[in-house]
Amino acid sequence: MRLQYSSNIRIIEMPCSGTIDHRVLLQAFEDGADGVFVAGCMEGDCHFQKGNYRAKKRVNAVKKLLDEIGLGGDRLEMYNLSAAMGPRFAEIANEMTERIRQLGPSPLRKDKAGTSRKEGDVA
């Protein structure tokens, strides 16, 4: 399956979306990511029972925090898909890239000259 998706995505592998921590998400933004999406397993399919549900709660909490601090919660999203859903991954990658393009580059990158362009981080 040779699928194309936006080349500006940097994938960060985590052992489970349930290991996602507020700090990891904020660090991605501090390091210059324009947007971040967390790709967890399908709801109900978590090998560890509730990892993806916990990730969703944390992502929602960080979205709220990003709104409060002025960066905007729209730059972060949680998606659920299985490892066998390649086409859906490509679709999400393109969908998120398009969303972030519309929002524009992260205002945090203005003061960070030379930072390579990163439109999305995937966990």
Add this chain to the structure above:
Amino acid sequence: MIIAQQKPIKDIAAMIEDCKKVLLVGCAGCVTVCLSGGEKETEVLASSLRIMRRLQGNPLETVTITATRQCDPEYIEPLENLVKDVDAIISLACGVGVQYLAERFHDKWVVPAQNTMFVGGSRTHGVWEERCGLCGDCILHRTGGICPIIRCSKSILNGPCGGSQYGKCEISKDVDCAWQLIYDRMKALGKLDKLMEIQPPKDWSKSRDGGPRKAIREDVMIG
């Protein structure tokens, strides 16, 4: 434990708007357990403040550390080297920790990141409930292990009052009537007669009515 809740981030940012470098001090005691001021929360707050300030074009440098307890001088003493070159200290401890830091580092601007709320326990993950009124003269042995001082909205000692309806307090259908709970438990224990014993008025001088309190144990003093 002491339960605290973080202040809105905009309020915290406003307290340090003139600062270029701040030290954020978490506390590994109660506020770590109630998930509001431990190591993780300290780092999340530092990151949030840095992002806010970068967006404002006025970058903020942060240093973070989490003390074993902020309410013990021996654990805040090692912060001295970190405190030297910061403009302010943000404490994520309860009000005790903030005051201990302010006393020890009296030439520094020390600000609270938390609102200290009450003494309580965890009901389930993410839910904490008030359980002790810190009255200084515990009467739980007479009330079936249910504290009327803090769990009765009026802190009455001879309830229930007329506001008790179907086991709930008139202030909210989500609040149990403490005196209904006390009665039910004492009845189940076969100790209703205990509630009929005449008690002298409660000595409120042991509570806040006596001013700031101090506990002294000469047997454990060193030197």
